[in-house]
Amino acid sequence: MSKSVKILFVHHTGANGGATMSLYYLLEYVRKEYEIVVYFITDGPAVEFYKNAGIRCVVDRKLGKLPHCTIENQSLNPFSAKFYHDIKPYLKHYFKLIPSYFRMKQILAEEKPDIVHLNSSVLISEGLAVKSSNIPLIWHMRDFLEYGTFKIRYSLLRNIISNCADIVIALCQSELDRINPENKGVIIPNFVNFDKFNYESVAKVNLREQLNVSKESKIIAMLGWNTPAKGALTLMSAFIEIKDKHPDSVLVFFGEGPRQPDANKLKSLLRTLTGKKSLRIELQKMIDDNALSSRVFFPGVIFDIASYIAEVDVIAAPFTEPHFARPILEAGAMKTIVVTSDIDGTREMVLNGQAGYLARQGNVSSLAHQLDIALSVDNKDKIELMYQTTLNTYNSCINAKDTISLYYYLLNINKNLKLK
Numbered sequence: 504m505s506k507s508v509k510i511l512f513v514h515h516t517g518a519n520g521g522a523t524m525s526l527y528y529l530l531e532y533v534r535k536e537y538e539i540v541v542y543f544i545t546d547g548p549a550v551e552f553y554k555n556a557g558i559r560c561v562v563d564r565k566l567g568k569l570p571h572c573t574i575e576n577q578s579l580n581p582f583s584a585k586f587y588h589d590i591k592p593y594l595k596h597y598f599k600l601i602p603s604y605f606r607m608k609q610i611l612a613e614e615k616p617d618i619v620h621l622n623s624s625v626l627i628s629e630g631l632a633v634k635s636s637n638i639p640l641i642w643h644m645r646d647f648l649e650y651g652t653f654k655i656r657y658s659l660l661r662n663i664i665s666n667c668a669d670i671v672i673a674l675c676q677s678e679l680d681r682i683n684p685e686n687k688g689v690i691i692p693n694f695v696n697f698d699k700f701n702y703e704s705v706a707k708v709n710l711r712e713q714l715n716v717s718k719e720s721k722i723i724a725m726l727g728w729n730t731p732a733k734g735a736l737t738l739m740s741a742f743i744e745i746k747d748k749h750p751d752s753v754l755v756f757f758g759e760g761p762r763q764p765d766a767n768k769l770k771s772l773l774r775t776l777t778g779k780k781s782l783r784i785e786l787q788k789m790i791d792d793n794a795l796s797s798r799v800f801f802p803g804v805i806f807d808i809a810s811y812i813a814e815v816d817v818i819a820a821p822f823t824e825p826h827f828a829r830p831i832l833e834a835g836a837m838k839t840i841v842v843t844s845d846i847d848g849t850r851e852m853v854l855n856g857q858a859g860y861l862a863r864q865g866n867v868s869s870l871a872h873q874l875d876i877a878l879s880v881d882n883k884d885k886i887e888l889m890y891q892t893t894l895n896t897y898n899s900c901i902n903a904k905d906t907i908s909l910y911y912y913l914l915n916i917n918k919n920l921k922l923k
Contacts, residue, residue: 724819732823758803832897
């Protein structure tokens with residue numbers, strides 16, 4: 504395919520995370536065939552990471568988002584603290600809807616892409632702008648739409664996505680069911696590049712030495728924690744329950760978020776008055792109350808995470824809301840056992856518990872029990888099943904090719920593709 508064909512991607516965050524890395528691994532294949540450009544709606548470490556990889560990136564803060572997914576959504580209940588916490592950011596989101604639409608129209612006129620690929624359900628204005636410009640649109644669902652209490656916003660956004668997109672990519676069946684885009688839907692799971700996530704040849708990072716813990720320590724790790732729905736508080740509480748039974752265990756929170764809690768007293772007072780909580784401060788209080796400062800760690804963002812997963816004993820993904828969690832795939836490729844939540848997305852990934860351990864959603868005792876088992880028994884059968892599943896279902900060579908076939912379809916090169 505000639506590189507005269509241009510695909511414009513829009514990404515909803517500058518932070519390092521699952522969606523950022525999933526898009527990056529896709530672009531490694533797409534850029535071989537097409538000219539690409541990625542527009543970020545906000546700056547962050549992911550932008551520099553992409554640029555260092557030779558990907559043309561543009562940060563355009565005039566673009567915006569409207570999150571209404573299970574990981575990030577607005578509360579309309581005036582009796583909840585979250586309602587007041589959400590007012591300021593969501594007013595900004597709403598006020599940016601129209602300017603974002605017109606800015607996206609300008610970008611399309613300037614870039615003249617042949618295809619636009621939106622990398623999240625939150626890019627509502629951008630989707631409307633692409634539709635009105637009659638440019639083929641792939642809308643990638645990296646998150647589950649939130650139903651909400653009355654399903655009003657859910658129904659509106661579902662209809663916008665279904666009507667604007669030529670193709671809707673979902674990561675799993677339960678995620679696609681929430682959009683129900685009739686004959687426009689296709690399931691292409693997130694994937695892992697086995698050249699990078701190769702458990703046999705990965706470089707050693709001596710994680711235990713970095714943490715200054717014994718070589719016999721059992722490491723439980725969470726990849727990405729700084730969003731409440733990812734379940735860091737549940738994991739911390741579960742670790743407290745098993746800490747005495749497993750005195751050689753430590754807990755590591757990798758990813759975005761402060762490595763040290765904010766000690767600013769004025770900010771602390773304002774948080775108390777407004778009901779806004781700091782996840783990092785809540786975690787630190789639990790650490791201090793249980794004298795766990797030598798057993799809980801926050802190393803920060805690490806892009807080359809494969810080497811670290813290889814030296815971890817258990818990957819915990821205790822999501823409290825439905826999610827298709829990239830850390831589970833990466834753990835599968837690196838032959839590390841997974842403990843996750845029994846909810847849509849994660850349940851499917853570990854084959855209903857056959858290839859990992861499932862804990863009840865948000866249940867501390869259930870999570871502690873599953874962690875206890877994972878640390879106590881030989882998990883080789885589950886690990887091998889998850890590895891084979893990852894190799895066959897979540898392989899970048901296969902799934903990137905499937906995604907590129909959608910571009911062929913939209914460019915009238917292959918009209919034999921059957922969508923769901």
